Amino acid sequence: MSYQRCGRSGLLLPRISLGLWHNFGGVDPFDVSRDMILRAFDQGVTHFDLANNYGPPFGSAEQTFGRVLSHELRGYRDELIISTKAGWRMWPGPYGEWGSRKYLIASLDQSLERMGLEYVDIFYHHRPDPETPLEETMAALDQIVRGGKALYVGVSSYKAEETRRAGKLLKELGTPFIIHQPRYNMFDRWIEDGLLDTIEDVGIGCIVFSPLAQGLLTNRYLSGVPADSRAGKPHGMLRPEHVTSDKVAKVRQLDDIARGRGQTLAQMAIAWTLRHPQVTSAVIGTSRVAQVDDAVGALAYLGFSGAELRRIDEILAA
Numbered sequence: 038m039s040y041q042r043c044g045r046s047g048l049l050l051p052r053i054s055l056g057l058w059h060n061f062g063g064v065d066p067f068d069v070s071r072d073m074i075l076r077a078f079d080q081g082v083t084h085f086d087l088a089n090n091y092g093p094p095f096g097s098a099e100q101t102f103g104r105v106l107s108h109e110l111r112g113y114r115d116e117l118i119i120s121t122k123a124g125w126r127m128w129p130g131p132y133g134e135w136g137s138r139k140y141l142i143a144s145l146d147q148s149l150e151r152m153g154l155e156y157v158d159i160f161y162h163h164r165p166d167p168e169t170p171l172e173e174t175m176a177a178l179d180q181i182v183r184g185g186k187a188l189y190v191g192v193s194s195y196k197a198e199e200t201r202r203a204g205k206l207l208k209e210l211g212t213p214f215i216i217h218q219p220r221y222n223m224f225d226r227w228i229e230d231g232l233l234d235t236i237e238d239v240g241i242g243c244i245v246f247s248p249l250a251q252g253l254l255t256n257r258y259l260s261g262v263p264a265d266s267r268a269g270k271p272h273g274m275l276r277p278e279h280v281t282s283d284k285v286a287k288v289r290q291l292d293d294i295a296r297g298r299g300q301t302l303a304q305m306a307i308a309w310t311l312r313h314p315q316v317t318s319a320v321i322g323t324s325r326v327a328q329v330d331d332a333v334g335a336l337a338y339l340g341f342s343g344a345e346l347r348r349i350d351e352i353l354a355a
């Protein structure tokens with residue numbers, strides 16, 4: 038594994054991190070979830086990314102992680118970077134989502150209890166809240182750090198201007214704001230349009246989520262939708278209708294380039310997201326141990342020629 042500094046902070050993150058959004062919930066076989074976590078850690082993946090609502094049911098991925106932490110990973114807390122988030126709907130009523138102080142503080146307390154932790158390493162506001170003053174949300178993040186419940190804070194899916202404002206407020210408060218978590222992959226390039234520049238200006242790191250477009254940018258869907266794939270499962274956030282013939286045609290062409298590089302398509306897709314100096318880490322999802330190994334293998338070859346990048350742009354723009 039290689040590690041990169043997260044913005045201008047003291048924290049180093051692994052170039053590949055493991056996310057527990059899918060395949061670590063109460064509906065998933067515990068043994069497989071545990072084995073993926075342990076395999077990742079054995080490969081040097083020191084960062085595990087969670088959120089209050091990962092499951093299903095909500096909260097169960099944190100319980101799964103807490104179970105592994107209290108057994109197999111007992112004694113390794115100081116070798117781990119554990120993050121969680123609040124922002125999306127977690128419990129009924131007006132205090133179970135968005136960005137109020139009331140919600141964020143209660144949610145993190147619940148997350149800590151589920152994972153059996155005293156603190157998380159990174160706590161994120163999961164999505165911008167158009168109704169709550171940003172001052173309130175940022176002050177809640179500050180209070181969380183001062184109360185010893187998180188070491189660092191981050192934001193997810195904030196646009197460039199929102200990130201700049203958050204950075205200013207947190208700097209005034211003296212809060213260790215070190216990271217932004219946006220979606221980024223070959224099919225969704227919005228961060229190239231200003232956010233990456235802002236991230237650099239603010240001096241924070243960037244961990245990109247869904248670098249494989251939830252599995253579309255792999256060999257998973259080249260011959261239909263397998264029953265054991267995310268799009269094939271009833272609770273997956275990727276639906277069969279997202280696997281369009283247009284996307285599959287592009288994926289086939291991208292797969293040819295990856296083969297020419299001696300990589301799997303998943304490996305090339307991960308390497309492609311890591312090519313920006315601002316991108317500290319790519320947080321992947323996995324459904325089996327072999328996918329953890331495949332992702333880590335991407336680090337063996339991260340370079341791209343100008344011709345390869347141009348060809349990828351052509352395929353994506355067609």
Ligand code: NDP
Pocket residue numbers: 055056057058059060086087163193194218245246247248249250251252253255256257265266267268303304320321322323324325327328329331332
């Ligand atoms: P990816 O884009 O990495 O997709 C993961 C899926 O791709 C896997 O479940 C698997 O699908 C397939 N896959 C992975 N590796 C391979 C491989 N080597 N070969 C073939 N198929 C492969 O990421 P996710 O969408 O899962 O997101 C990753 C993490 O990002 C989440 O767990 C979460 O931590 C974070 N996230 C954050 C969000 C936010 O709002 N901040 C939103 C969404 C995600 P299959 O199951 O079909 O095998």
